Amino acid sequence: MAQRQTTQRTAAGSGFGTTAADLPTVADLHAAAERIGPYVHRTPVFTNSYLDAESGARLFFKAENLQKVGAFKMRGAANFVLQLSAAEARRGVVTHSSGNHGQAVAAAARARGVPATVVMPRSSSAVKRAAVAGYGAHVVLCEDGDAARAAAAGRIEAEQGATLIHPYGHPRIVAGQGTLALELFEQVAALDTVVAPVGGGGCLSGISVAARARHPELAVYGAEPAAADDAARSLAAGHIIPVEQPDTVADGLRTSLVQLTFALLRGNGVAILTVEEADIIAAMRLIWTRMKLVVEPSAAVTLAAVLAHPEPFRGRRVGLVLTGGNVDLDHLPWLQG
Amino acid sequence: MAQRQTTQRTAAGSGFGTTAADLPTVADLHAAAERIGPYVHRTPVFTNSYLDAESGARLFFKAENLQKVGAFKMRGAANFVLQLSAAEARRGVVTHSSGNHGQAVAAAARARGVPATVVMPRSSSAVKRAAVAGYGAHVVLCEDGDAARAAAAGRIEAEQGATLIHPYGHPRIVAGQGTLALELFEQVAALDTVVAPVGGGGCLSGISVAARARHPELAVYGAEPAAADDAARSLAAGHIIPVEQPDTVADGLRTSLVQLTFALLRGNGVAILTVEEADIIAAMRLIWTRMKLVVEPSAAVTLAAVLAHPEPFRGRRVGLVLTGGNVDLDHLPWLQG
Numbered sequence: 197m198a199q200r201q202t203t204q205r206t207a208a209g210s211g212f213g214t215t216a217a218d219l220p221t222v223a224d225l226h227a228a229a230e231r232i233g234p235y236v237h238r239t240p241v242f243t244n245s246y247l248d249a250e251s252g253a254r255l256f257f258k259a260e261n262l263q264k265v266g267a268f269k270m271r272g273a274a275n276f277v278l279q280l281s282a283a284e285a286r287r288g289v290v291t292h293s294s295g296n297h298g299q300a301v302a303a304a305a306r307a308r309g310v311p312a313t314v315v316m317p318r319s320s321s322a323v324k325r326a327a328v329a330g331y332g333a334h335v336v337l338c339e340d341g342d343a344a345r346a347a348a349a350g351r352i353e354a355e356q357g358a359t360l361i362h363p364y365g366h367p368r369i370v371a372g373q374g375t376l377a378l379e380l381f382e383q384v385a386a387l388d389t390v391v392a393p394v395g396g397g398g399c400l401s402g403i404s405v406a407a408r409a410r411h412p413e414l415a416v417y418g419a420e421p422a423a424a425d426d427a428a429r430s431l432a433a434g435h436i437i438p439v440e441q442p443d444t445v446a447d448g449l450r451t452s453l454v455q456l457t458f459a460l461l462r463g464n465g466v467a468i469l470t471v472e473e474a475d476i477i478a479a480m481r482l483i484w485t486r487m488k489l490v491v492e493p494s495a496a497v498t499l500a501a502v503l504a505h506p507e508p509f510r511g512r513r514v515g516l517v518l519t520g521g522n523v524d525l526d527h528l529p530w531l532q533g
Numbered sequence: 534m535a536q537r538q539t540t541q542r543t544a545a546g547s548g549f550g551t552t553a554a555d556l557p558t559v560a561d562l563h564a565a566a567e568r569i570g571p572y573v574h575r576t577p578v579f580t581n582s583y584l585d586a587e588s589g590a591r592l593f594f595k596a597e598n599l600q601k602v603g604a605f606k607m608r609g610a611a612n613f614v615l616q617l618s619a620a621e622a623r624r625g626v627v628t629h630s631s632g633n634h635g636q637a638v639a640a641a642a643r644a645r646g647v648p649a650t651v652v653m654p655r656s657s658s659a660v661k662r663a664a665v666a667g668y669g670a671h672v673v674l675c676e677d678g679d680a681a682r683a684a685a686a687g688r689i690e691a692e693q694g695a696t697l698i699h700p701y702g703h704p705r706i707v708a709g710q711g712t713l714a715l716e717l718f719e720q721v722a723a724l725d726t727v728v729a730p731v732g733g734g735g736c737l738s739g740i741s742v743a744a745r746a747r748h749p750e751l752a753v754y755g756a757e758p759a760a761a762d763d764a765a766r767s768l769a770a771g772h773i774i775p776v777e778q779p780d781t782v783a784d785g786l787r788t789s790l791v792q793l794t795f796a797l798l799r800g801n802g803v804a805i806l807t808v809e810e811a812d813i814i815a816a817m818r819l820i821w822t823r824m825k826l827v828v829e830p831s832a833a834v835t836l837a838a839v840l841a842h843p844e845p846f847r848g849r850r851v852g853l854v855l856t857g858g859n860v861d862l863d864h865l866p867w868l869q870g
Contacts, residue, residue, distance in 0.1 A: 262825055526867070530862065
């Protein structure tokens with residue numbers, strides 16, 4: 197137990213994944229898919245002839261905005277919570293997130309009847325807090341800033357023996373997110389390429405594991421805001437270069453890679469395409485207008501990347517991951533002065 | 534040919550449907566489904582556990598917002614255009630519409646290589662005109678008002694020998710729209726009830742034909758803005774009472790029943806539920822927020838009706854038709870002062 201506790205804490209501190217033994221394999225993804233099946237949606241894949249014509253490619257959109265809690269994050273959170281021991285489950289889970297991961301942990305914990313605490317900054321919107329509370333989690337407010345959030349979560353971890361669930365820096369999370377690629381490969385034959393957003397890299401690195409194992413020739417691209425381009429810089433430099441105070445509309449992609457996700461992206465030969473803010477907003481609006489899907493800015497970076505960098509995609513069959521659809525409908529980016 | 538031309542003109546003037554021979558049957562719907570199959574999407578059906586809990590029912594949303602041109606109107610337009618004779622096809626089609634029907638006629642005509650003219654009021658937005666033109670139709674501008682629109686379309690009909698396609702007052706249109714119900718019955722077993730919006734009644738009356746033939750016990754409800762409640766008044770009175778200058782956010786539902794749709798709704802025992810403007814906007818926002826689907830106000834009246842009138846739906850399996858998703862993203866109703 198002490199050992200497990202320590203491992204947990206290391207993962208939360210994002211030290212995981214520096215040795216091959218820590219890296220999730222496609223077998224872990226298949227086990228995750230089996231495990232989480234009853235708790236997640238098998239999301240549909242959409243095509244759109246207008247966007248095919250615009251891009252010169254054949255696009256297949258994996259609609260994780262229609263996933264439970266409105267984002268792929270439910271996959272990793274469910275895969276984590278379902279692997280807790282009975283004793284761990286009794287002590288509960290904790291995370292700090294003002295976004296989709298917080299809702300996902302809350303929903304996954306409720307599905308198993310596990311107590312959950314989500315640390316959120318005081319500055320987070322009442323709507324987001326209500327969403328987390330709506331999934332049955334206990335919301336603890338803290339001061340703004342990563343340090344304050346981590347400290348508050350650490351206190352709950354220590355005092356209650358709760359298990360901390362990092363949003364991307366753990367093999368269970370990566371394996372859970374990667375299940376969306378296994379589905380996509382079943383749903384669409386003969387894909388040439390997959391494009392997914394990259395923030396902390398949990399989703400993209402999970403996809404890279406599935407792609408390398410199942411379709412070694414398939415090209416995997418990460419789409420990243422130029423204003424938060426730590427993945428592009430880190431892979432180019434060969435070591436992690438965290439992003440400092442990123443200012444991007446894609447609020448889900450402000451985070452930086454950790455050792456685990458960096459190792460997987462590098463090892464699996466993932467390339468990064470960066471996109472400008474205006475392109476993200478335009479792509480988001482295109483998806484709303486043409487596909488009638490509510491997606492958040494972080495999801496739209498995929499289409500933005502394909503439209504801004506058409507060369508590698510022309511004439512190809514391209515999977516794009518629409519990662520989430522949790523948007524503040526009172527503050528749409530094209531309506532901001 | 535002269536005979537056909539006359540029939541066409543009567544239909545356009547909405548005198549169709551006063552005799553049983555004019556009424557479409559379920560055989561017409563099946564023939565339409567076969568005919569239009571290659572030109573339309575088989576749209577998905579979505580469920581949502583949150584909205585189930587809110588309504589106390591089990592809701593199945595038929596997502597015609599994901600249909601080609603973003604609305605069910607593509608079904609009827611395709612069914613009409615595909616039945617033109619070779620000579621009629623050469624002379625082309627004409628309609629007057631500032632909404633989804635105009636886009637649908639344009640797209641259906643292009644699919645068969647038929648020239649199309651869409652009469653639109655000068656006051657219609659540049660976005661809507663561009664959408665119609667984008668589907669390859671010739672746009673003719675006219676003054677505002679039903680009379681000016683009908684006159685302009687009538688001139689094109691007379692001068693070019695073009696076939697006028699009424700948005701709902703024709704058996705081919707009703708049969709085309711009704712195909713969505715055939716699909717829904719295949720996709721969802723054991724429905725108790727179907728709820729669809731009612732404007733001119735083409736969609737709702739087509740559904741009523743499918744329901745009576747295939748599931749005689751199934752209850753069919755029309756959902757209608759209280760501010761445009763001609764269907765509710767007309768069915769109560771036993772004769773058509775057109776709505777005068779309706780002021781509703783549901784811009785697709787400002788039209789009134791015609792003889793054909795009135796006869797079908799009355800004959801098939803359809804009941805109407807009316808909803809207030811605030812309820813329509815709230816339901817639209819709920820669908821965007823919880824289902825991540827872009828739907829227009831006219832589509833949201835279905836959920837609004839189920840939430841405002843829960844009694845007939847409690848514990849039942851209810852199909853709701855999300856008729857379209859064409860929205861001006863610069864002017865969302867909850868952001869209007």
